[in-house]
Structure formats: C-alpha cells, structure tokens
Amino acid sequence: MNEDGFASGCDVAVVGGGIVGSAIAYGLASRGLKVTVLDEGDRALRAARTNFGLVWVQSKGDGMPAYMRWTRRSADLWPAFAAELESLTGVGTEYRKDGGLVYCLGEADLAAQGRKIAGLAAQADVFDSEMVDRAALERLQPDARFGPDVAGASYCPHDGHCNPLYLLRALHAGLALRGARYRPAAPVSSIERREGRFVLATAQGPLEAGRIVLAAGHGIPRLAEMVGLPAPIKACLLYTSRPSAARSSSPSACSPSCGFPAAASARRATARWSSARRRKRPASTTAPAWPWAGAWPHGPSASCRPSRPPS
Numbered sequence: 001m002n003e004d005g006f007a008s009g010c011d012v013a014v015v016g017g018g019i020v021g022s023a024i025a026y027g028l029a030s031r032g033l034k035v036t037v038l039d040e041g042d043r044a045l046r047a048a049r050t051n052f053g054l055v056w057v058q059s060k061g062d063g064m065p066a067y068m069r070w071t072r073r074s075a076d077l078w079p080a081f082a083a084e085l086e087s088l089t090g091v092g093t094e095y096r097k098d099g100g101l102v103y104c105l106g107e108a109d110l111a112a113q114g115r116k117i118a119g120l121a122a123q124a125d126v127f128d129s130e131m132v133d134r135a136a137l138e139r140l141q142p143d144a145r146f147g148p149d150v151a152g153a154s155y156c157p158h159d160g161h162c163n164p165l166y167l168l169r170a171l172h173a174g175l176a177l178r179g180a181r182y183r184p185a186a187p188v189s190s191i192e193r194r195e196g197r198f199v200l201a202t203a204q205g206p207l208e209a210g211r212i213v214l215a216a217g218h219g220i221p222r223l224a225e226m227v228g229l230p231a232p233i234k235a236c237l238l239y240t241s242r243p244s245a246a247r248s249s250s251p252s253a254c255s256p257s258c259g260f261p262a263a264a265s266a267r268r269a270t271a272r273w274s275s276a277r278r279r280k281r282p283a284s285t286t287a288p289a290w291p292w293a294g295a296w297p298h299g300p301s302a303s304c305r306p307s308r309p310p311s
C-alpha cells in the first residue's frame, strides 16, 4: 500500500488525468511537491483524447482582458514547454504555430468578425489579429478550394496546434520522471475533510492529501459539490469525422457559425458540431450544402459546421 502512495498520502491529489490535470500535476511535481493523479479507466469520457489540439488564442476572453493576456502568454510559452517535454521524455508534441483562421461567409459575416476583432483589440491588444479578404485568404491557402460564399477570414499569427495524443503521452511520461504518481482506474467517489486534510475515497482505497485539484472534466460538478463549490458545466453533443487527407502546414481554421475552432491543420479530425443552443444555420449532414465545405484541398469534410447528430 505504501508503495503506491495511497497510505502515505500526498501534498496534492489531482483528480483527473486528462490534459488539464496532467499539466497541473506536471507543474506541481516539477516544483518538488508530492503529487498523485487519480484517473478513471479507459472507458471514461475523456476530452483530452478527442480534442483537436488547437493552441488557440484569437477571440478568446471577450469581456475578460486578464484572460486574454493569459491566453497570449500561454501561447508564447508553448514552444519552450513543448521543447522541455520532448527533451525530458523523448516524446514530441508536434507543436507548430502556423496561425489560425476564422472563415467568414459573405460580407456581413466579414464585417461582423472585423467588429469583433476590433472590439477585442480595444480590451487588450494581445492577439494581433487582422482581417484578410478573399484574395489574401487564397494567397494564405493556395491549395484550398473555397466555396463562393467565403468572403475572407480573421487571421491570428499566434494560433497554433499540437498532436493532443502525443501531448498527453508526453505529460504522463513527464509526470513519472518528475516523481508524480499516476493512478488509472482509481475514480474518486467521495471527498471528505478531516483535520485540515482531504480524504478521497477511490476504487483502490482511500487517499489523504493536503490539497486537491479538481481537473475531472465532465466529472467536476459532482466532485465540486462534495467540497461545497458550485461548478456547473453546460453539455453539448459533438461528433467527429476524419478528412480524407490534408496539408500539414496550413493555418488552423474554424467556421464562424460553429463558434469553435476545428480542423487543426486539417491533418486531424474535423468536427460536425451539433448543439441545438448554438445552431445558427439550418441543420445538415451533407457537406456540399455548406459554403465552406470545400475549404480544404482533399475533401469536403474538413471543416467545422453545425449539423444533425447521427441518427
């Protein structure tokens, strides 16, 4: 029991071993704290294994200038962080900073996006985003086939992307090398406060910790309740499909309608977004109906758009 760190306890228990929990645990362990990461098993819902790997800064933090500056600072720190992880673990994250695009459909969309970018710049001019018209967009992505409605895009040079699976693998390897313990198949079922410390009940027995970090993704609301914190999460349904092929050096891209960056370099999965709340255009599952569906050179599915969930 002592060997796995359960009975002996730890300084910090991180609940959730996805990107967020692993990154926090890596940082704490690197600063010399005794850290245990508690995670669920392979069949759990895990965003870190399905996300697009976008290291995205443009349009984040409207109304929260501090968050905007934090986002930019994070992006600036990424190259050194990726290099550190690779040199420590031998696992590369495939991070690149090719810039990011938000496509605009029609002049009205283009003008609206321009106003949004200007509004963000007025709060904290840290994104260096600019509007590009159709001609400039075609120069940026010479191999792309744009639909007739694509009027232009906003472009941010600080946007980038990595391979999220390699990132997670590198973080888990880094955790071990920094002395943190990773416990899979150890879901936390309850958290109690005892004599100034926390006692977490897990499927592998209790763990005592001085502090806890809740990084359990969708599991946070239930866990937060146990320590008296409100942490609502809004659910939405999303399903993905893989483009047939794509270039590796293109800027990242997303469509304005989905409001969510997708199709990192189009090398990886693309998204078909389904959320009744966010759906602003008529639902469709057929790519040709969407003006930006041909934005990538090798297939219509390499874009992000609202659509119906699979029936």
Ligand SMILES: Cc1cc2nc3c(=O)[nH]c(=O)nc-3n(C[C@H](O)[C@H](O)[C@H](O)COP(=O)(O)OP(=O)(O)OC[C@H]3O[C@@H](n4cnc5c(N)ncnc54)[C@H](O)[C@@H]3O)c2cc1C
Pocket (backbone or CB within 6 Å): 015, 016, 017, 018, 019, 020, 021, 022, 038, 039, 040, 041, 044, 045, 046, 047, 048, 049, 050, 051, 052, 053, 054, 055, 056, 186, 187, 188, 189, 215, 216, 217, 218, 219, 220, 223, 238, 261
């Ligand atoms: C399709 C999709 C694409 C996305 N693309 C991007 C993107 O490109 N860029 C970006 O920045 N963000 C993106 N996101 C947002 C994404 O949620 C985050 O980037 C990131 O993956 C979230 O990591 P996480 O560690 O918080 O969550 P998760 O990876 O879900 O990790 C939570 C972990 O907690 C564990 N857990 C849950 N409950 C318990 C419990 N009781 N006890 C122990 N462990 C528990 C789970 O098993 C899981 O391993 C995307 C999200 C989705 C769904």
